Amino acid sequence: xLLNIKNLHVSIGGKEILKGLNLGVNAxxxxxxxxxxxxxxxxxxxxxxxxxxxxxxxxxIWYKGKNIVGxxxxxxxxxxxxxxxxxxxxxxxxxxxxxxxxxxxxxREYQGLAPMSTIEFMKLMKxxxxxxxxxxxxxxxxxxxxxxxxxxxxxxxxQMAMLEPSLAILDETDSGLDIDALRIVAHGVNQLHNAENxxxxxxxxxxxxxxxxxxxxxxMYDGRIVKTGGKNLxxxxxxxxxxxxxxx
Amino acid sequence: xxxxxxxxxxxxxxxxxYEYGFVTDIETDFVPKGLNEDIIRLISKKxxxxxxxxxxRLKAFRHWQTLKQPNWAHLDLPEIDYQDIIYYAAPRKRQxxxxxxxxxxxxxxxFDKLGISLDEQKKLSGVAVDAVMxxxxxxxxxxxxxxxxxxxxxxxSEAVKQHPDLVKKYLGKVVPYTDNFFAALNSAVFSDGSFxxxxxxxxxxxxxSTYFRINAANTGQFERTLIVADEGAYVSYxxxxxxxxxxxxxxxxxxxxxxxxTDAEVKYSTVQNWYPGDKDGKGGVYNxxxxxxxxxxxxxKISWTQVETGSAITWKYxxxxxxxxxxxxxxxxxxxxxxxxxxxTGTKMIHLGxxxxxxxxxxxxxxxxxxNGYRGLVRVAAKAENARNYSQCDxxxxxxxxxxxxxxxxxxxxxxxxxxxxxxxxxxSEDQLFYCQQRGIPTxxxxxxxxxxxxxxxxxxxxxxxxxxxxxxxxxxxEGSVG
Numbered sequence: 001x002l003l004n005i006k007n008l009h010v011s012i013g014g015k016e017i018l019k020g021l022n023l024g025v026n027a028x029x030x031x032x033x034x035x036x037x038x039x040x041x042x043x044x045x046x047x048x049x050x051x052x053x054x055x056x057x058x059x060x061i062w063y064k065g066k067n068i069v070g071x072x073x074x075x076x077x078x079x080x081x082x083x084x085x086x087x088x089x090x091x092x093x094x095x096x097x098x099x100x101x102x103x104x105x106x107x108r109e110y111q112g113l114a115p116m117s118t119i120e121f122m123k124l125m126k127x128x129x130x131x132x133x134x135x136x137x138x139x140x141x142x143x144x145x146x147x148x149x150x151x152x153x154x155x156x157x158x159q160m161a162m163l164e165p166s167l168a169i170l171d172e173t174d175s176g177l178d179i180d181a182l183r184i185v186a187h188g189v190n191q192l193h194n195a196e197n198x199x200x201x202x203x204x205x206x207x208x209x210x211x212x213x214x215x216x217x218x219x220m221y222d223g224r225i226v227k228t229g230g231k232n233l234x235x236x237x238x239x240x241x242x243x244x245x246x247x248x
Numbered sequence: 249x250x251x252x253x254x255x256x257x258x259x260x261x262x263x264x265x266y267e268y269g270f271v272t273d274i275e276t277d278f279v280p281k282g283l284n285e286d287i288i289r290l291i292s293k294k295x296x297x298x299x300x301x302x303x304x305r306l307k308a309f310r311h312w313q314t315l316k317q318p319n320w321a322h323l324d325l326p327e328i329d330y331q332d333i334i335y336y337a338a339p340r341k342r343q344x345x346x347x348x349x350x351x352x353x354x355x356x357x358x359f360d361k362l363g364i365s366l367d368e369q370k371k372l373s374g375v376a377v378d379a380v381m382x383x384x385x386x387x388x389x390x391x392x393x394x395x396x397x398x399x400x401x402x403x404x405s406e407a408v409k410q411h412p413d414l415v416k417k418y419l420g421k422v423v424p425y426t427d428n429f430f431a432a433l434n435s436a437v438f439s440d441g442s443f444x445x446x447x448x449x450x451x452x453x454x455x456x457s458t459y460f461r462i463n464a465a466n467t468g469q470f471e472r473t474l475i476v477a478d479e480g481a482y483v484s485y486x487x488x489x490x491x492x493x494x495x496x497x498x499x500x501x502x503x504x505x506x507x508x509x510t511d512a513e514v515k516y517s518t519v520q521n522w523y524p525g526d527k528d529g530k531g532g533v534y535n536x537x538x539x540x541x542x543x544x545x546x547x548x549k550i551s552w553t554q555v556e557t558g559s560a561i562t563w564k565y566x567x568x569x570x571x572x573x574x575x576x577x578x579x580x581x582x583x584x585x586x587x588x589x590x591x592x593t594g595t596k597m598i599h600l601g602x603x604x605x606x607x608x609x610x611x612x613x614x615x616x617x618x619x620n621g622y623r624g625l626v627r628v629a630a631k632a633e634n635a636r637n638y639s640q641c642d643x644x645x646x647x648x649x650x651x652x653x654x655x656x657x658x659x660x661x662x663x664x665x666x667x668x669x670x671x672x673x674x675x676x677s678e679d680q681l682f683y684c685q686q687r688g689i690p691t692x693x694x695x696x697x698x699x700x701x702x703x704x705x706x707x708x709x710x711x712x713x714x715x716x717x718x719x720x721x722x723x724x725x726x727e728g729s730v731g
Contacts, residue, residue: 051682077688089683093701102697103687110688142701159687 001062002027002198003048003167008059010040010047017043019223020059025167028195032209032234033202035220036242041202042086044220045171049083050076063167078110082165084156086172091143096155097125099143100162107163128161132188150181157188168192169200174208186211206238219245269493269523272358272381276464279336285309288436291336295405295439298412308425308435315429321592322621322653323561325534326497333499335437337464339381359459376401378442378458380471388442390454399483400445401456404472407443414445418476422505422542422569430501430563431538434470438503441471446481446512455711460489462522462533468499475505477512479545484515486714489558493523495531497560502537510545510572515553517710519718522558529588529617532560539566540596543575543604551578552595553709555718560589565623567596570604570632577606580706584699584722585618585650594624594655599635599665608639611703613722614650621653628665635665643673644702646695696723 003025010018017040025031033041046054048061050073060067068076091099104124105115116124134154144152153173160168170189174182189212193199201212209217209231217233218225219242226248227233237245279290288309292302317328339352359379376390378401394401400411408415425435442458462469477483487504500522506514516539525532535558541550552566568577579595597606606626614620620643628635643652654671676698684694700707700719707715707722 049686052678072690073682073685074688074690077686083686085683085686089677089679091680091683091698091701093704094697099684099687099697102689102693103684106688106690106693163687 004062006060008047008061009057010043011055011057012053017223021224023225025198025200027198030199030201030212030214032214032217033200033220034217034234034237039220040223041220042171045083045169045202048169049073049081078107080166082160082163082168084160084170084173086175088144088152088156090145092145094143095140096138096143097140100159104162128158131191132157132161133184134158149176150178153177153181153185157185161188161192166197171202174203174205182208183211206234209234221245272354272463274339274354277338278334281334282331283335287335291437297408300416301408305436308432311426312432312436315432318429321563322619323563323590323592325561328499334467336439337467376454376456378403380440380458381461381463394454397450397453398447399450399452402443404441404443415443418474418507422507422540423503423538427538430536431503434472434501434503438470438472441473444475444485446477446483448478449480452483455484455486457486462498471502473504475514476507477509477514479509480511482513484711486711487518489520489522497531498533500533500535504539506541506550508543508545508548508550511547512545513549514541515551517714518554519714519721520554520556520558521721524558524589525560527587535559535562537564539564542569543572543577546572547574548572549576553580553706556583556591556593557721562591562593564593565596568606569598571600573601574603575601579608580709581610582703582706583620584613585620587616587618589618592621592623594622596625597637599628599632602633604632605636609705610641611706612643612652613699614652615646617649619651623655625657626667627659628662630661632662633664635662637667639669641671645675
């Protein structure tokens with residue numbers, strides 16, 4: 001199993017948010033995580049990626065056969081875990097090109113490889129831009145500075161393409177996207193998806209799942225996964241809302 | 249959640265050793281400790297100076313004795329015992345017959361170790377270097393190439409001998425010895441530095457550069473640089489510096505004077521990396537410097553770019569006096585302080601001529617327990633019709649133990665002028681760091697990336713040869729172990 005989360009308890013500032021969550025993800029799969037606001041979906045993403053301030057009080061996160069609890073966020077990233085941020089962060093004065101080059105070479109350093117040459121790197125950028133259909137114009141702009149909501153999310157997908165993760169978590173990637181941007185983002189994800197990697201898609205709405213078709217849909221409530229089903233579960237949620245799951 | 253995430257960063261950030269802290273074991277010629285007229289006469293004699301220069305020194309010294317060390321800056325500068333300092337130290341020459349081209353291999357090795365090759369064959373093409381160790385110039389490269397174009401570039405002492413008229417004409421004209429306490433001190437005891445003259449209409453074919461190195465202990469460094477760009481001339485000049493790691497504080501009080509005649513342009517870039525003291529604030533250089541340019545001719549331009557990462561205390565305000573009509577002054581600064589470093593730095597733009605323009609961009613970065621201040625003055629004289637100034641002062645804080653301050657003074661005597669001032673203060677956010685880390689970039693590299701991005705507007709103004717070094721230096725100063 002690529003990712004195996006066992007009985008995960010996570011607190012923020014002493015307040016327990018995740019209360020014994022279990023989740024197993026195999027390579028080649030797409031999992032959707034749905035649920036009302038404040039049930040711990042983004043906390044789950046933060047715990048998997050190792051964000052500071054999210055204290056794991058109990059449980060284990062197994063990834064590629066290692067319990068990664070306690071591993072630094074950058075090591076997890078370099079082991080192939082990628083998070084597409086709900087709110088991508090602005091870094092003024094740093095071009096996407098420079099940012100990505102630093103990221104790609106950090107990963108290579110982690111793997112004991114020499115840094116990528118400029119020519120190789122430029123080629124890779126071009127190739128990945130074409131793959132996820134993102135215009136070259138973005139690349140000389142500063143990271144997320146002055147981007148529209150759609151541009152920010154497309155840029156996340158571009159970064160994902162550059163870093164070729166084994167496990168990609170998309171946190172509310174569909175929020176704030178118009179239908180065209182949504183299609184481009186979904187197209188990018190589908191291009192990148194293969195038998196070796198897995199996607200965990202966190203979303204409120206069924207809409208995104210029309211384009212990125214999940215193998216499993218999990219419903220979160222109050223810090224746990226309370227229901228798991230196939231893609232039809234998303235349709236059922238769309239129809240019935242979230243009220244009924246509170247009864248589960 | 250026992251620690252705020254930023255606290256980890258700050259502790260990681262403070263552990264980098266200063267790379268240039270070594271001492272060269274070389275025989276050194278000292279004058280006795282202390283300061284009096286005899287010492288000044290001795291220095292002047294050692295340098296075989298003409299009478300008028302000794303007179304200049306003595307006048308400065310007598311004036312200095314009437315002054316008190318200034319305390320208006322936001323600095324915790326201790327009372328310095330000026331009698332406890334050695335005012336002249338020179339690496340001893342091996343043999344008297346030594347020619348200009350012959351440099352002690354030990355000295356060559358020292359500069360090599362600092363990344364400054366004095367071998368013209370190996371030297372980065374396009375840059376001529378004057379290397380100064382303690383009180384004397386060791387070697388100036390590419391003098392032949394430069395002299396073909398009529399450019400004079402040599403150590404100050406050499407210039408006094410070879411071009412006394414030029415030196416006499418310009419010395420102290422921009423920064424008179426009466427300017428301030430440290431300027432008076434420098435004028436009394438200055439040892440070496442660089443002199444540079446670009447004749448009419450000449451665009452200097454090489455970047456000129458001086459590299460200052462303090463080596464000897466208990467010694468002050470008091471260099472003096474004088475740059476003159478005659479009508480229509482252009483030169484780009486760079487200055488770098490380092491010092492050994494010592495527990496005592498060392499004094500550095502320099503003067504830089506620049507004169508730009510009609511249509512001339514001078515670009516002056518500094519990467520200042522004097523020893524900053526250890527992480528508990530012990531030792532380090534007191535960098536108390538007066539730098540000023542005079543745009544004397546119409547349409548002349550002087551541009552200061554500085555990257556300040558070193559020194560325990562920095563007190564300097566490179567300024568421009570815009571005397572010529574349509575003249576332009578610029579000041580671009582990145583000042584980084586970490587641990588217990590203190591910086592009070594900025595600029596003065598004095599608009600005297602019509603249609604004069606000035607631009608100030610200052611980026612302060614504070615970490616650790618440091619204090620970092622911008623102090624600037626924009627003065628528009630009554631006759632300076634249509635003067636323009638744009639000032640932007642940004643401060644970036646890393647952690648909550650440090651301080652950032654801004655004191656922008658404006659004195660406007662002419663209604664037709666337009667002065668703009670913008671200021672921001674920000675912090676490296678935990679969000680930015682996590683975003684980088686999530687892309688596989690370790691914390692230290694991430695800070696380097698973010699800080700370099702923040703300082704980009706200023707770093708872009710540096711000559712290519714300096715920009716890369718400056719970027720690395722910014723990262724090293726802040727990051728703990730990168731480099």
